[in-house]
Amino acid sequence: MNAPLQPELAARAARQAEVVAALSAAVPPHILLWQPEEVTPYECDGLSAYRRKPLVVALPETEAQVAAVLKACHRLNVPVVARGAGTGLSGGALPNEDGVLLALARFNRIKRIDPIARTATVECGVRNLAISEAAAPHGLFYAPDPSSQIACTIGGNIAENSGGVHCLKYGLTVHNVLQVRGYTVEGEPLTIGSLACDCPGPDLLAAVIGSEGMLMVVTEVTVKLLPKPVLARCIMASFDDLRKAGDAVAAIIAAGIIPAGLEMMDQPMTVAAEAFVHAGYDLEAKAILLCESDGTPEEVEEEIGRMTAVLSRCGATALKCSESEAERLRFWSGRKNAFPATGRISPDYYCMDGTIPRKRVADMLEAIQGMEGKYGLRCVNVFHAGDGNLHPLILFDANQPGELHRAEAFGAEILETSVAMGGTVTGEHGVGFEKINAMCVQFSPEEREQFFALRRAFDPGETLNPGKQIPTHARCAEYGKMHVRGGLLPFPDLPRF
Amino acid sequence: MQADVLIPLWQDLVREAASRGERIRIHSGNSKAPWWAAAQHSGADTAEHTLDVTLLSGITHFEPTELVITARAGTPLAEIEAALAEHRQFLPFEPPHFARASGGQATLGGMVASAMSGPARISAGGVRDYVLGATLLNGKGEVLRFGGEVMKNVAGFDVSRLLCGSLGSLGVILDVSLKILPMAVAETSLRFAMTQDEAIARCNAWAAQPLPLNASAWLPDRSAGTGKGVLTLRLRGAQAAVQAACAKLGGERLADTDAAAFWTALREQTLPWFTPTWPGDSQAALWRLSLPTTAPALDLSGTQLVEWFGGQRWLISAAPASIILEATRQAGGHATRFRGGDARAPAFEPTQATLLRIQRQIKTAFDPHGVFPTLF
Secondary structure (H helix, E strand, O other), X not given: XXXXXXHHHHHHHHHHHHHHHHHHHHOOHHHEEOXXXXXXXXXXXXXXXXXXXXXXXXXXXXXXXXXXXXXXXXXXXXXXXXXXXXXXXXXXXXXXXXXXXXXXXXXXXXXXXXXXXXXXXXXXXXXXXXXXXXXXXXXXXXXXXXXXXXXXXXXXXXXXXXXXXXXHHHOOHHHOEXXXXXXXXXXXXXXXXXOOOOOOOOOHHHHHOOOOOOOOXXXXXXXXXXXXXOEEEEEEXXXXXXXXXXXXXXXXXXXXXXXXXXXXXXXXXHXXXXXXXXXXXXXXXXXXXXXXXXXXXXXXXXXXXXXHHHXXXXXXXXXXXXXXXXXXXXXXXXXXXXXXXXXXXXXXXXXXXXXXXXXXXXXXXXXXXXXXHHHOOOEEEEEXXXXXXXXXXXXXOOOOOOHHHHHHHHHHHHHHHHHHOOOEOOOOOOOOOOOOOHHHHHOOHHHHHHHHHHHHHHOOOOOEOOOOOOOOHHHHHHHHHHOOHHHOOOOOOOOOO | OOHXXXXXXXXXXXXXXXXXXXXXXXXXXXXXXXHHHHHOOEOOOOOOEEEEHHHOOOEEEEEHHHOEXXXXXXXXXXXXXXXXXXXXXXXXXXXXXXXXXXOOOOEHXXXXXXXXOOOOHHHHOOHHHHEEEEEEEOOOOOEEEEEOOOOOOOOOOOHHHHOOOOOOOOOEEEEEEEEOEEOOOEEEEEEEEOOHHHHHHHHHHHHOOOOOEEXXXXXXXXXXXXXXXXXXXXXXXXXXXXXXXXXXXXXXXXOHHHHHHHHHHHHOOOOHHHOOOOOOOOOOEEEEEEOOOOOOOOOOOOEEEEEHHHOEEEEEEOOOHHHHXXXXXXXXXXXXXXXXXXXXXXXXXXXXXXXXXXXXXXXXXXXXXXXXXXOO
């Protein structure tokens, strides 16, 4: 039955030879990989459920090589997918089978820290946390702190508009970047943004941040640095009811407080996290909130007092405030390790990323409980409660027939419920390859076409990371046909996509 | 008129204009009209049609605990600010109204289209940092909704923020959702005598420390001598933080009412500095220079007022546009002619060729028939 595939394989081999030859003429051969065993490590990003081998992996060492790869690919009409550390959770860096994977991890130099202007100019492959470490001697830090910050790169953060546990107060990537520099799909240099506060005309920097590598290839980023708060303290509050915990989140905001972080975990999540890191979580609580204050010691004392009063009034059954930095970090350790902790209790898990209005948090948790029965799968919940950004982790075993598809259908229903509650299918992980069908639910055909038109303004041939983020009409029509009310697909065991 | 009646009429207008190759001038409360006209290269004064966004007005959704407000584009900013103030919330970027200076009334749509922010911009962020979602009527007559009412949203390209600064070139903004914040508990303004260079250096040094700095303004003080001036600094935040910062920074403390009047007059450009009376200024234009905060004082004729720790500088000067544009570019920023001067000279400086090409292609992506004005 494989016989009909042979001509396709031969065509792919011929195309690969053509692309390798063109690239070898443009860049040193040692930065190119194309043997199957060489490209296998690049076949997926942090979402390992989807894997594809690219034609060629290019590992440029200089900007001139980036430009040369792009020019050669543009000439041959070859798709280019840029990749940082490969920690993304939506398949945004999933390779294109007919394309070149542009792995930019070697761009790892911090070029300039300017403590007076409070900026850092770094190459795209610099790790998120490395920026704050380099800025620390000046008493400064880079605020967005995705949980993967020890590994993820600033270039990937730009592609995804990454958030983190502190973005309620300090904003997302889009709020903390001044300028990006890089190349167009044609290999021409391009600078977006400026070291000043603004540029004339439409805000192109906002369009490029979160564009999932579909508008340009970014090689250098200038970020804003903020003065490091002198002190941070965290309150851990227990609740005997999910709804009370959800209401407490709204009450804190209503009291005029913007915590540095405001996170919630449900009971199954705290149990899993406690077993993994021994953070001292209250295992009897139906939900716990982590509520952080940072600033000067005087500010923190004042704010912690106000937060404590609100949480008590909202019916917290226990309140504990960190008395030392070690204790604060211990409170956070379970939250920051929610994903690996989940990995210990389930062979596989599927992480969702919907965002909803805060007041709907309890409604959503109840809806998810209902879906657990419907799909016969468990779900543990951790989320950025202050932002209404949920990370339900659906537990499944990919070795059990049908479980992956049930997990996908479960996830699709969570996302559709997010949209129905006035929210969005992705708060910070990006659409990538994973949530592309959900985009059919959130946007009209005209809106999706406008996205494509904007993309073509940068990339007329649509070869930068094609097939990601924005679904085609054909794809949505197909999804609509398969799509039965409530996200349940017919023939759930049938392989798709 | 009801939005569900008005918007289909506007869609028809746009489609008809597109089919006939005609143009539409979009206006709202006309508070920024002089600058608006200067910024639009073509289409504004010769358009066959006008579209009055003030007809589309009203707050459609406001929930204080969600920190989000959604309103139609023609809603007066004053109405939005009053609704927020009832819940001790506000727009942290302090958008200017220019009501007294222009005789117009600032609206939400104009605020986003112009992307103008007030004194707190340097610490609190700008308009673009608070836009969460927007509905757009594009040049094909389609009504499109981007972003939403939630704090974090990375579904699709960030078109709602792209509209910030678009000046109507990509279409008619119909409604906008904004993130809002609670008002700070405490606020104090301090004053220091110093030169412009000293003010820029001090503001940047202070901004690198964990202090509740919110806004700065340096104005020349002719009575004190050439080059002399006064820096006014506003602190905002928790009571304890503001008190501690006052003790640390020194300076002369302003009475609260005087401080409030000063910052409002600065934002609204009603400070006497904005209407100089010395002889020979009739040919002078008001320029806005957007610069890296650390750029040293620019040696240009005329008088300068420095905000945003050095990031926004106002210049009243009769110097040729080319000299001002070049000096600003050399310093790493850009200049726009804000009011007065030679109306034939472009308000924006030319940008890099590749970027210019992309800007034009974006314009075409949203407005393929050129119904709306062109910026680049």
